[in-house]
Amino acid sequence: MISRNLRPLLLLLAAPIAFFATFFVAPIAVVALASFATDAGQFTWSHYLRILADQYHWEVILATFRIGIVTTLACIVIGYPLAWYMVRIIRLKTWRRICVILLIVPLFTSNIVRSFGWMVLLGRNGLVNDMLVSTGIVERPMRFLGTETGIIIGLTYILLPFIVLAVGNVLAQLDTSLEHASCDLGASAPSTFWHITLPLSLPGLIAGAIMVFALAVSAYVTPALLSGGKVTVLSILIFQQYSSVFDFHYGGALSMVLLILTLILVAMAGRIRGKHLDGVA
Amino acid sequence: MPSSLLSIEAVSKKFGAFQALHQIDLEVQQGEFIALLGPSGCGKTTLLRTLAGFLHPDAGRILIEGRDIGKLPPHQRPLNTVFQNYALFPHMTVMENVCYGPRRQGMSKSEALKQAQAALAMMGLEGFADRLPRQLSGGQQQRVALARAVVNRPKLLLLDEPLSALDLKLRKRMQLELKQLQNQLGIAFVFVTHDQEEALTMADRIVVMNAGRIEQVGPGDHIYDRPATHFVADFIGEANLLGCHVDESGQLHFAIGGRHPLKDQATVQGDYTAIIRPEHLRLEPASTGRDAPGLRLDVTILDVVNMGSHQMLYVKAGGQALAIRRMGPQQDWLSPGLPAVATLATDDLHLVRGLP
Numbered sequence: 001m002i003s004r005n006l007r008p009l010l011l012l013l014a015a016p017i018a019f020f021a022t023f024f025v026a027p028i029a030v031v032a033l034a035s036f037a038t039d040a041g042q043f044t045w046s047h048y049l050r051i052l053a054d055q056y057h058w059e060v061i062l063a064t065f066r067i068g069i070v071t072t073l074a075c076i077v078i079g080y081p082l083a084w085y086m087v088r089i090i091r092l093k094t095w096r097r098i099c100v101i102l103l104i105v106p107l108f109t110s111n112i113v114r115s116f117g118w119m120v121l122l123g124r125n126g127l128v129n130d131m132l133v134s135t136g137i138v139e140r141p142m143r144f145l146g147t148e149t150g151i152i153i154g155l156t157y158i159l160l161p162f163i164v165l166a167v168g169n170v171l172a173q174l175d176t177s178l179e180h181a182s183c184d185l186g187a188s189a190p191s192t193f194w195h196i197t198l199p200l201s202l203p204g205l206i207a208g209a210i211m212v213f214a215l216a217v218s219a220y221v222t223p224a225l226l227s228g229g230k231v232t233v234l235s236i237l238i239f240q241q242y243s244s245v246f247d248f249h250y251g252g253a254l255s256m257v258l259l260i261l262t263l264i265l266v267a268m269a270g271r272i273r274g275k276h277l278d279g280v281a
Numbered sequence: 282m283p284s285s286l287l288s289i290e291a292v293s294k295k296f297g298a299f300q301a302l303h304q305i306d307l308e309v310q311q312g313e314f315i316a317l318l319g320p321s322g323c324g325k326t327t328l329l330r331t332l333a334g335f336l337h338p339d340a341g342r343i344l345i346e347g348r349d350i351g352k353l354p355p356h357q358r359p360l361n362t363v364f365q366n367y368a369l370f371p372h373m374t375v376m377e378n379v380c381y382g383p384r385r386q387g388m389s390k391s392e393a394l395k396q397a398q399a400a401l402a403m404m405g406l407e408g409f410a411d412r413l414p415r416q417l418s419g420g421q422q423q424r425v426a427l428a429r430a431v432v433n434r435p436k437l438l439l440l441d442e443p444l445s446a447l448d449l450k451l452r453k454r455m456q457l458e459l460k461q462l463q464n465q466l467g468i469a470f471v472f473v474t475h476d477q478e479e480a481l482t483m484a485d486r487i488v489v490m491n492a493g494r495i496e497q498v499g500p501g502d503h504i505y506d507r508p509a510t511h512f513v514a515d516f517i518g519e520a521n522l523l524g525c526h527v528d529e530s531g532q533l534h535f536a537i538g539g540r541h542p543l544k545d546q547a548t549v550q551g552d553y554t555a556i557i558r559p560e561h562l563r564l565e566p567a568s569t570g571r572d573a574p575g576l577r578l579d580v581t582i583l584d585v586v587n588m589g590s591h592q593m594l595y596v597k598a599g600g601q602a603l604a605i606r607r608m609g610p611q612q613d614w615l616s617p618g619l620p621a622v623a624t625l626a627t628d629d630l631h632l633v634r635g636l637p
Contacts, residue, residue: 186386187356188356
C-alpha cells in the first residue's frame, strides 16, 4: 500500500523516472536483446562467441582500453598539477577566472573541429613536428596521425578539463589547516602531500578519472579522425556494424562488451576509493 | 640565571601596509603557561603563527634555548600547535592521528603505537582509538588534538584559541584540565585567547596585546590591579576611568571635582587617569561622617541592578557615571535618585599617565 503522503511525491518523480526509462534503460535493453538474437529472432550466443574467438577483436578491445588507460593517466599527470596551480598558486582572482574560462571554452566547440585542429597540428609538416625538428629533439618528423599516440594526444586535450575541474573542486574545499597541522607535526612538504593532500583529494581525482576513462573508451570522433583508418577502436568497429554492415545484432554484442568491460574497470576504481577513503566527503 | 626557553626579540611583521606585529619582545621560561590576550586583530594569532613557522617575521629573531629557529620550516621546529578547529585528519582514525607526528619523525610503528596509547590514556580516550574524528564530540576532538600534539614531547606547545568552539560548561572544565595537564607535563604553553577570564584562570603570565604591540606582561592579578595603560585597564575586567591632574604639591585633583593628597611622592606633576575597579568603591548613605580616610565622592544613585550574588550600582558624580559592585543585602537608601557617598581606600587608587 502506498501511503497518502507518498502519492504526490511519486507523481513528482514520475516524469524523471519515465524520461530515465525511455532514454536510458530502454535503449540499453533494446541493444542487449538484439545482441542475443538471430535475424530470425531466435536466442543465440553466437555474436559473443564470434567476438571471443576472433583475435582481431581482442586486439581492438586491447587497443581501446590501452588508449583509455593511457589517456586517463596522462590527464591525471597533467591535470592534477594544473588544478593545483589554479587553486593554490594563483593569488589574483581575475587571473584564476580567466584560467577557468580558458579551460571551459573549448568544451563549447565541437569535438570534430578540435580533432581536425589536432590533425593539422600533428601532421608531417604540422606545428608539433616543426617544433620537434627545429629544436633538435627528433631528426625527422614523427608520425602521429594514424598512431595510438596521436589519438591519445587528441583525447587527452579534449578530456583534460574534466579532471582539472573535479580535482580543482576538492582542492579548493580542502582545509589548509590540515596541511599546516601535518607540517607542524614534523612532516615535510612532500610527505604532507602524500599523507594528507593526495588522500583527501582522491575522491575528486577518481571521479574525474572515471569520467575521462568512460569518455575515452567510448569516444568515436577523435579516434576516427586522428587514426586515419590505421588504428581501430571498439567505437569505430561498432559504428561500422551499425552504419555500413547493418548487423545490429553483432554491433549490439560489441556495444555490450564495451559497456561491461568499462563498468568492470570503473567498479575497480570505485573500490580503491572506498578502501582508502571510507566516508570522507 | 637559567636561559629562557623561548626568546622573541624585536619581531615585526607587516601585511601590506598593515603592521600586524610591532617590535615584539617576549621571554618564556621552561614550563610556563603564557596567555596571549587581546581583541581580534591585535596580532596575537599572527605572533603564534610566526612562532609555529607558518609566517616569517620581517625583522627580529625567535630563539628556542638560544637557537635561532626563525628560518626553520614548521616541520623542523621543536614545538607543536593545537589548532583552533583542531585540524584532525578526517581520513585517519584517532590512533592514526596521534601516531602521525612520531611516525613522520622516524619512530618505528610499534614504538609510535605505544607512545600514542600513553598519550590517549592520559587524555582519557582509551576507548576511542579506532574511531574517526567525525564520530567524536567537540570535547573529545579537542582532547585528540591535544594528544596528537603532546605525544611529540615538544618543548613548547602553541594553542590557538582551542576552547572557543566548546560550550561554556565544557570550556570551564577544559580550562582546569588544560592547566592540570600543563603542570603534569611541564611543557611551556603559549595560549592565544580573546577571553580574559580564560587567561586569568589558566595563565602564569598574561601578555596583553593591542594593535600589534605588547601593552603589558605580568601575572593575572598584577595586570588586574596595576594595569599599565588605559587599554589594559579597560580590556581586563571593568574599570572606572577618571581624568585627574597632579599639581606641584602632590595633590590629586579630579576632573569631576574633589581632591586627594597622594601617598606616593614619586608621582610627578601632570595629567593622569585614575583607574578604579567597581568592587573597590564603597557606597554609603549620604549621612555618613567624613572620618574615614581615603577618597570620598558625593554621588547620585542612577540605577541599581541585582545580579544575584551581588548588586551593580550605577551612580553619577560630577557629570560622570561610575559603576560600583556591592555585596550584601538590598537596603532602603539604595534607590535611584537618592544622594550617597562613594569611598575608596587610597591603596586601591591606581594612576596611569595621560587623560582617559
